[in-house]
Amino acid sequence: MKSKKTISAIIILSFFISLAAVYCTPSVAKAADTTYTRTYTQMVDYDYGEKNAGFYMVPDKPGKYPVIFMFHGAAEKSSNNGEYRAYIMDTVNKWVALGYMDPMVIVVPNIEREHETDNWSCYAFYYYVSEGRFGKLLNKIKSGECEFDDKVDHDSKFSVTGFSMGGVE
Numbered sequence: 001m002k003s004k005k006t007i008s009a010i011i012i013l014s015f016f017i018s019l020a021a022v023y024c025t026p027s028v029a030k031a032a033d034t035t036y037t038r039t040y041t042q043m044v045d046y047d048y049g050e051k052n053a054g055f056y057m058v059p060d061k062p063g064k065y066p067v068i069f070m071f072h073g074a075a076e077k078s079s080n081n082g083e084y085r086a087y088i089m090d091t092v093n094k095w096v097a098l099g100y101m102d103p104m105v106i107v108v109p110n111i112e113r114e115h116e117t118d119n120w121s122c123y124a125f126y127y128y129v130s131e132g133r134f135g136k137l138l139n140k141i142k143s144g145e146c147e148f149d150d151k152v153d154h155d156s157k158f159s160v161t162g163f164s165m166g167g168v169e
Contacts, residue, residue, distance in 0.1 A: 039096045039103050040089055046147065048140060052133045054109040056148055057089065064153035067105045067141060069134075071162030104159075105151050109137060 040057040047053040059065055072084065088108065095101045138158065140146050 037097065038093045040093055040106070043085055043089055044148075048137060050133065050136070052109070052137055054107065055085065056108065057092070057106045058148050058151040059103040059105075061103070063151070065103055065105050065151055066153050066156035066159065067107060068159040068161060069137075070106055070108045071111065071160070072108060105148060107137070107141070109134065 039059045039061070041060055043055050043057050045053070045055050070088070088106075092101070092106060096103055141149075141152060141158075142154070144152075144154070146152070
């Protein structure tokens, strides 16, 4: 009998926690819309040739920051999409304002399919990594040859994240 009561209590508690998450989280993010200072206000394109292009954002305040590479998803979530680019800037500004992440140099490589018949999730990211494009981009930043080098903290480790197609490898 005790186990049934315990299971019922866990289910009820889980329901209320889920309910709170659904109704409270958006209000926190919505409140941040009007109360936070933006860390990033510019998005700059880069083109290092050989299908090695994308954009980056650096914090507006002076200083040196760690680098994070954010690999985009496929199709309509391509880094060429203006809506997607604005979404990244708004989201990252909110994350910093809410304390979810520290300011960083954010580099978003534009990963495209090599061939029209390639499946996005299976090949686009694979080609970007296996063809050495990511290595070239990483070496360019590590060696100080990028236009935002004055913002890069070379003593910090570099980070990589991605979603959907950008998180497959």
